[in-house]
Amino acid sequence: MTELRFRTFRDLPADHLLGTGTAMCAGCGGLEALHEIYDILGEKTVIINAAGCMTLLAVYPFTPFRGSWLYTAMASAPAGAQGVRDALDLLLASGRITAAEDLQTVVLTGDGAAYGMGLSATSGAIERGLDFLYVCYDNEGYGNTGQQSSGATPHGAGTATNKGPLGYPGYKKDLFAIWAAHRPAYVATVIGAEPLDLARKVERAMRLKGPKLILALAPCPTGWDFAPEETVQLGKLAVQCGVWPLKEYRDGTVVHTKVPKQRLPVEEYLKRQGRFSQLFVPERNETVLVEIQAKIDDYWCAVERHGQVEE
Amino acid sequence: MRVMLTGNGAAAWGARLAGVEYLPAFPITPQTEIIETIANWIDYGEFDCRVVMLDSEHSMITAAGAAATTGVRTFTATSSQGLLYGMEMLYTVAGWRAPFVLVNVSRGLASPITLEPDHNDILAARDCGFLQLHCATCQEVLDSILLAFRLTEDNRVRLPAIVNLDGFYLSFTREPVQLPSEQQVAGFLPPFDPQNQGFRAGAPFSQAVAVLGGSAYSYFRYQCHLAALNAEQAFSESAALFSEAFGRSYQAVESYRCDDAEVVFVMMGSFATKAKAAVDQLRAAGQAVGLVRPLLLRPFPVKAFGRALAGKRGVAVIDQNLSPGYGGILHAELAANLYGHSGSKPVLVSFIGGLGGRDISSEEFFEMAKITRQAVADGSAPPPRLLYTGDELREMKKWQAIALQQSGRGDQT
Numbered sequence: 097m098t099e100l101r102f103r104t105f106r107d108l109p110a111d112h113l114l115g116t117g118t119a120m121c122a123g124c125g126g127l128e129a130l131h132e133i134y135d136i137l138g139e140k141t142v143i144i145n146a147a148g149c150m151t152l153l154a155v156y157p158f159t160p161f162r163g164s165w166l167y168t169a170m171a172s173a174p175a176g177a178q179g180v181r182d183a184l185d186l187l188l189a190s191g192r193i194t195a196a197e198d199l200q201t202v203v204l205t206g207d208g209a210a211y212g213m214g215l216s217a218t219s220g221a222i223e224r225g226l227d228f229l230y231v232c233y234d235n236e237g238y239g240n241t242g243q244q245s246s247g248a249t250p251h252g253a254g255t256a257t258n259k260g261p262l263g264y265p266g267y268k269k270d271l272f273a274i275w276a277a278h279r280p281a282y283v284a285t286v287i288g289a290e291p292l293d294l295a296r297k298v299e300r301a302m303r304l305k306g307p308k309l310i311l312a313l314a315p316c317p318t319g320w321d322f323a324p325e326e327t328v329q330l331g332k333l334a335v336q337c338g339v340w341p342l343k344e345y346r347d348g349t350v351v352h353t354k355v356p357k358q359r360l361p362v363e364e365y366l367k368r369q370g371r372f373s374q375l376f377v378p379e380r381n382e383t384v385l386v387e388i389q390a391k392i393d394d395y396w397c398a399v400e401r402h403g404q405v406e407e
Numbered sequence: 408m409r410v411m412l413t414g415n416g417a418a419a420w421g422a423r424l425a426g427v428e429y430l431p432a433f434p435i436t437p438q439t440e441i442i443e444t445i446a447n448w449i450d451y452g453e454f455d456c457r458v459v460m461l462d463s464e465h466s467m468i469t470a471a472g473a474a475a476t477t478g479v480r481t482f483t484a485t486s487s488q489g490l491l492y493g494m495e496m497l498y499t500v501a502g503w504r505a506p507f508v509l510v511n512v513s514r515g516l517a518s519p520i521t522l523e524p525d526h527n528d529i530l531a532a533r534d535c536g537f538l539q540l541h542c543a544t545c546q547e548v549l550d551s552i553l554l555a556f557r558l559t560e561d562n563r564v565r566l567p568a569i570v571n572l573d574g575f576y577l578s579f580t581r582e583p584v585q586l587p588s589e590q591q592v593a594g595f596l597p598p599f600d601p602q603n604q605g606f607r608a609g610a611p612f613s614q615a616v617a618v619l620g621g622s623a624y625s626y627f628r629y630q631c632h633l634a635a636l637n638a639e640q641a642f643s644e645s646a647a648l649f650s651e652a653f654g655r656s657y658q659a660v661e662s663y664r665c666d667d668a669e670v671v672f673v674m675m676g677s678f679a680t681k682a683k684a685a686v687d688q689l690r691a692a693g694q695a696v697g698l699v700r701p702l703l704l705r706p707f708p709v710k711a712f713g714r715a716l717a718g719k720r721g722v723a724v725i726d727q728n729l730s731p732g733y734g735g736i737l738h739a740e741l742a743a744n745l746y747g748h749s750g751s752k753p754v755l756v757s758f759i760g761g762l763g764g765r766d767i768s769s770e771e772f773f774e775m776a777k778i779t780r781q782a783v784a785d786g787s788a789p790p791p792r793l794l795y796t797g798d799e800l801r802e803m804k805k806w807q808a809i810a811l812q813q814s815g816r817g818d819q820t
C-alpha cells in the first residue's frame with residue numbers, strides 16, 4: 097500500500113465539511129464519527145441513508161451535506177447504492193457524464209439496519225462486489241425509536257425493552273466477522289475518539305474498489321445515559337478497556353491497529369453509563385460483570401495467539 | 408413483423424424496444440420468463456442492458472428507483488408476493504418521482520398460496536402513486552410498455568408506472584404480436600432525459616429528505632396526485648402519437664359494442680376477452696349488451712368512464728379481486744365515480760369472479776346479464792354475488808371430506 101496521507105494529528109483535515117446545527121443530540125458519538133469521516137470523503141459523494149437518527153440530518157429545505165443525499169428506507173440502503181452506482185457506471189460508459197462528475201456511493205445507517213433489517217440487502221451488495229462504502233454508526237440499539245435492543249446491543253445493557261435487573265440477555269452480534277466472511281475489499285472498526293486511526297482507515301477504504309465497511313462505535317448520551325460532554329472520554333475508554341477493538345480486515349487477514357498496552361478493567365467503561373447501572377446497584381451483579389470481563393480477556397488472548405496485531 | 412409471443416415474451420420485447428438500460432431483477436412465477444428472456448439476450452450479445460439480481464423485491468424496487476433517479480432508463484418486473492414484499496418501496500420511489508416501468512404479472516395472494524391470477528396484488532398497489540395500465544392481450548402488453556415509458560418520463564407526470572398482465576392467461580399464452588421496428592419506436596419514444604434529476608459531482612442533489620410537519624408533507628403528496636391526474640391528458644396525447652406511429656389505437660377506457668347497449672359488463676385484464684366473447688354471444692341471442700374495459704386505472708379515467716357509461720341502464724361490474732368485508736374494488740371505485748353527478752345513473756351490480764384463475768363461463772356471463780337486467784327493472788341492486796357453481800361446491804365438499812379424514816379430525820361415524 098502506498099504512503100498514507102494521515103501520519104500524525106497535524107495531517108488531519110483542518111477544514112470541516114459537514115454543516116452544524118443539525119437535529120442530532122448533543123454529544124452524539126455517531127455524528128462525531130460522521131464529521132471526521134465526511135471531512136476525508138469530501139463532497140464528491142452521494143450518501144444513501146436508511147431510517148435512523150441520521151435521517152434527520154437532511155430536513156427539507158436544509159442539509160448539512162455539501163454533496164448529494166438519498167434517503168431510502170430502513171432495509172434497503174445498500175440496494176439504493178446498487179442502483180445509483182450502476183446508473184453512474186452506465187452514464188460514464190456512454191459518455192453522458194464525465195469522470196469528474198462521478199461520485200463515491202456511501203451508505204450511512206445505524207446498527208439496527210446494518211446488523212438486522214438491512215443485512216440481506218448488504219450481503220447481496222457484497223456478493224455482487226458492489227463498489228461502495230458502508231458507514232455504520234453503532235449506538236447499540238434502535239436509537240431513533242428510543243433505544244430498544246437491536247442485534248448490536250451488548251450483554252447486560254438496559255434498553256427501552258430491557259428495563260429489568262438483568263438488562264439485555266443476548267450478546268452483541270459480530271458484524272465485522274459477518275462482513276469479513278463475505279471476503280469484501282475492506283472492513284474496519286473505528287471510533288470518533290480516535291480520529292487518526294479513523295482517518296487512516298477511511299483513506300484506505302477510499303483507495304480500494306469493492307464493498308467496504310467502516311463500523312464506528314457511537315457513544316450515545318441519550319440511549320446509553322451519560323453526560324454529552326463525556327462522549328470522547330467514553331470512546332477512549334471503550335478502546336482502553338478492550339471493549340471496542342480497533343481493527344481492519346484487508347487482503348484476507350485481520351489486523352488490530354491499536355492494541356491497548358495495559359487494558360483497563362471493563363468496569364471503568366460500564367459504570368459511567370446509566371444503561372449498565374443495574375449491574376452495580378442496588379448490588380453488584382458479580383456473575384455478569386465477571387462474564388463480561390472474561391469475554392473481553394478471551395478475545396484479546398486469541399488476538400495475541402493468532403498474532404493479529406499491526407507491526 | 409408479426410410473431411407469436413407469450414405475454415412474458417411481449418413484455419421482454421417491450422423493454423428491449425424501449426431501450427431499457429438497467430434491469431434490477433428477482434424471480435417469481437409467473438414473471439420469471441421476462442427477466443430470463445432479457446438476461447439471455449444480453450448474454451448472447453443481442454441486446455445491451457445491465458441485469459442485476461437483487462436479494463429481494465424490496466431491494467429490487469429500491470435499486471430501480473435509485474437508478475431511474477440517477478438518470479438511466481430502468482425496467483423491472485415482479486408478481487404477487489413480490490409486489491407486496493416491495494410495497495414499502497413502491498410508495499417510496501413514487502415519492503422520489505422516479506420515472507421507470509415495472510411489469511406486474513398478476514397472481515393471487517397467499518393465503519392460500521396459489522400461482523394463478525387475480526387482481527388483489529396489483530390493486531394492493533392502487534394507492535402508491537404508480538400509474539397503472541391493465542392489459543388484455545399480448546399485443547397490449549408490448550404496446551403498453553412503450554406507452555408507459557412515454558407517460559412516466561413526461562414532464563407533467565414523472566411518476567413510475569406499472570403495466571399489469573394476468574399470470575398464465577397472458578404470461579404463458581402465445582398470441583400473434585406485431586413487433587414494431589427499432590426505428591418506429593425511436594420515433595415514438597425519444598431517449599430518456601433525466602431533466603433536473605441525477606447525482607453528479609459539482610451539482611449536489613438531495614433526494615427524499617425528511618419533512619417536519621403536515622404542511623410540507625401535504626404539499627409533496629398533493630404534487631404526486633396532481634402529477635398523476637396529468638397522466639390522463641398525457642395518455643390521450645401519447646395514444647394519438649402511438650396510433651400515428653404504429654397504426655394501433657388505444658383508449659384509456661375501451662368500449663366494445665356499447666353504442667346501443669342497455670347493459671354493460673365492466674372488467675379489466677385478460678378475462679375481459681372472455682366478456683367480449685360473451686357479448687358477441689349475447690348479441691347473437693338478441694340482447695343489447697356491451698363491454699367497458701379500463702386500460703388505464705391510475706389515474707382513474709373519470710371522464711372516459713363517464714362517457715362510456717352515459718345512458719346505460721345497468722352495469723355489471725365483474726371484479727377479479729376481493730376486499731374481504733366490502734366486496735369488489737372496481738365496483739367501489741365506479742360507484743364513487745358515478746355518485747355526485749346529476750342525471751340518471753345506471754344500476755351497478757357487483758360480481759366477484761376469476762379469483763385464483765377460476766374460469767368465468769359464458770353461462771355465467773348470461774346469468775350476470777340477466778341479474779343486471781332484473782336489477783334495472785327493480786330499480787335496485789342485489790348484494791354482491793360471489794360466482795361459484797353447484798358443481799364446484801360438490802367437488803369442494805369431496806375434497807373437504809378427504810382433508811378431514813386425512814387429518815383424523817373427520818366425523819368417523
Ligand SMILES: Cc1ncc(C[n+]2csc(CCOP(=O)(O)OP(=O)(O)O)c2C)c(N)n1
Binds near residue numbers: 209239240246
Ligand atoms: C420498515 C420500518 N420499520 C420500522 C421503522 C421505524 N424505525 C425508524 S428508525 C428505527 C431505528 C433504526 O435503528 P438504527 O438502524 O440502529 O439507527 P438509529 O436509530 O440508532 O440511528 C426504526 C425501528 C422504519 N422506519 N421502517
Ligand code: SF4
Binds near residue numbers: 315318
Ligand atoms: S439518540 Fe444517540 S445516536 Fe441518535 S442522535 Fe441522539 S445521541 Fe446520536
